[in-house]
Amino acid sequence: MTRDLEIRVSGRSVATRIVVGCGEMDRAGTWLASLSPSTCVVVSERNVLAILGDRVARSLRSADLPCETFTFAEGEASKSGATIAALHEFFSRVGLDRRGVVIAFGGGVVSDVAGFAAATWMRGVRHVNVPTTLEGMIDASIGGKTGINLPAGKNLVGAFHHPVLVVMDPQCLGSLAPRDLRAGLAESVKHAVVFDEAFVTWHEENAGEILALDPPVTEVLLRRNAEIKSGVVSADPYEETGVRALLNFGHTIGHAIESASGYGLRHGECVALGMAAACRISVRRSGLSPAEAERVVRLIRSLELPSTLGEAGAKVGGVDVDAVMARLASDKKAVQGRARFVLLEQIGRACLAEGVPASDAREAVESVLGV
Ligand SMILES: NC(=O)c1ccc[n+]([C@@H]2O[C@H](COP(=O)([O-])OP(=O)(O)OC[C@H]3O[C@@H](n4cnc5c(N)ncnc54)[C@H](O)[C@@H]3O)[C@@H](O)[C@H]2O)c1
Numbered sequence: 001m002t003r004d005l006e007i008r009v010s011g012r013s014v015a016t017r018i019v020v021g022c023g024e025m026d027r028a029g030t031w032l033a034s035l036s037p038s039t040c041v042v043v044s045e046r047n048v049l050a051i052l053g054d055r056v057a058r059s060l061r062s063a064d065l066p067c068e069t070f071t072f073a074e075g076e077a078s079k080s081g082a083t084i085a086a087l088h089e090f091f092s093r094v095g096l097d098r099r100g101v102v103i104a105f106g107g108g109v110v111s112d113v114a115g116f117a118a119a120t121w122m123r124g125v126r127h128v129n130v131p132t133t134l135e136g137m138i139d140a141s142i143g144g145k146t147g148i149n150l151p152a153g154k155n156l157v158g159a160f161h162h163p164v165l166v167v168m169d170p171q172c173l174g175s176l177a178p179r180d181l182r183a184g185l186a187e188s189v190k191h192a193v194v195f196d197e198a199f200v201t202w203h204e205e206n207a208g209e210i211l212a213l214d215p216p217v218t219e220v221l222l223r224r225n226a227e228i229k230s231g232v233v234s235a236d237p238y239e240e241t242g243v244r245a246l247l248n249f250g251h252t253i254g255h256a257i258e259s260a261s262g263y264g265l266r267h268g269e270c271v272a273l274g275m276a277a278a279c280r281i282s283v284r285r286s287g288l289s290p291a292e293a294e295r296v297v298r299l300i301r302s303l304e305l306p307s308t309l310g311e312a313g314a315k316v317g318g319v320d321v322d323a324v325m326a327r328l329a330s331d332k333k334a335v336q337g338r339a340r341f342v343l344l345e346q347i348g349r350a351c352l353a354e355g356v357p358a359s360d361a362r363e364a365v366e367s368v369l370g371v
């Protein structure tokens with residue numbers, strides 16, 4: 001079934017059409033043809049092309065679209081200035097003009113890189129996301145954040161550039177490593193816990209089917225997440241009003257743990273730990289009841305995500321509490337050395353808190369690290 005969501009970004013006349021459905025990957029050519037592109041450049045990485053490349057290539061061929069493909073090595077290391085320079089070189093060689101379209105076909109690494117290359121080519125050409133990971137579908141493909149890493153930090157260079165079209169096909173997810181699948185679910189828990197209590201209940205009732213990628217359940221999962229994220233993004237497309245900052249629930253401590261672990265844990269695993277920690281702080285600071293905090297932790301565990309470092313198992317050695325605290329103080333969103341937290345008032349309602357004492361943050365970090 002084809003379903004359609006639209007984000008209208010006021011003022012700057014951007015609309016993102018979001019299509020979710022089993023088999024949509026095979027209709028990518030038709031969706032793209034509706035944009036009447038002069039040229040299409042598919043940007044992808046080796047893993048994804050090896051697994052899914054033929055299906056998308058067939059779809060683009062059947063739509064008779066003029067198409068070129070740029071491939072880079074999979075992995076975070078490719079989110080670099082060197083890849084952007086190579087992409088721009090490629091755009092120039094194949095004559096990508098202002099009516100051309102860049103298609104990001106892959107996970108969050110691909111959409112961040114391809115989106116940034118599109119944002120900066122001829123001061124911005126259209127781009128389309130065809131995400132192939134759960135992290136990509138639930139988070140990275142919607143919202144217009146694009147960018148690359150520097151040695152000094154992740155995502156330091158970037159631009160807001162909203163995709164004109166996002167095509168999500170649950171069938172892309174079948175080949176995903178189970179650990180990557182679970183990690184992506186952390187962002188779904190985040191959306192549910194912050195914005196939609198009924199969606200929390202839905203996760204609780206369907207945890208087994210979610211983990212098994214049951215097709216109808218996966219479609220509901222993707223569609224509801226797309227609705228939530230696109231609703232928040234439409235309300236605050238360029239992260240100016242604070243609404244969008246609520247999407248950082250679990251990310252303040254999560255990012256600090258991710259960095260202190262030397263990136264030995266998946267982003268989603270760190271977000272799960274960060275959400276468990278934020279719930280502890282919320283009980284002290286924003287009126288979340290202990291029972292609701294426990295409910296969030298149970299949900300995290302039921303989706304086989306860690307709520308303590310011990311549950312993350314042997315994936316990483318110890319993570320030093322002081323190292324996490326130092327990173328919290330230097331967080332790019334910190335105000336005068338105090339990290340800004342998203343806290344829960346209750347499940348489905350969150351707030352921003354700037355005055356959280358370091359002692360509360362430390363207690364929560366120690367608790368999830370098992371110190
Ligand atoms: N722009 C945003 O709003 C936003 C939001 C969240 C994350 N991100 C960024 O996204 C990146 C993480 O995204 P990710 O988790 O998708 O990582 P990723 O793109 O590195 O993909 C993870 C792994 O899965 C493989 N893979 C991709 N699709 C597959 C498939 N269908 N089957 C089998 N293997 C497949 C990839 O080759 C890779 O090894 C980070 O760089 C993060 O900063 C951006």
Ligand SMILES: [Zn+2]
Binds near residue numbers: 139187251267271
């Ligand atoms: Zn995240």
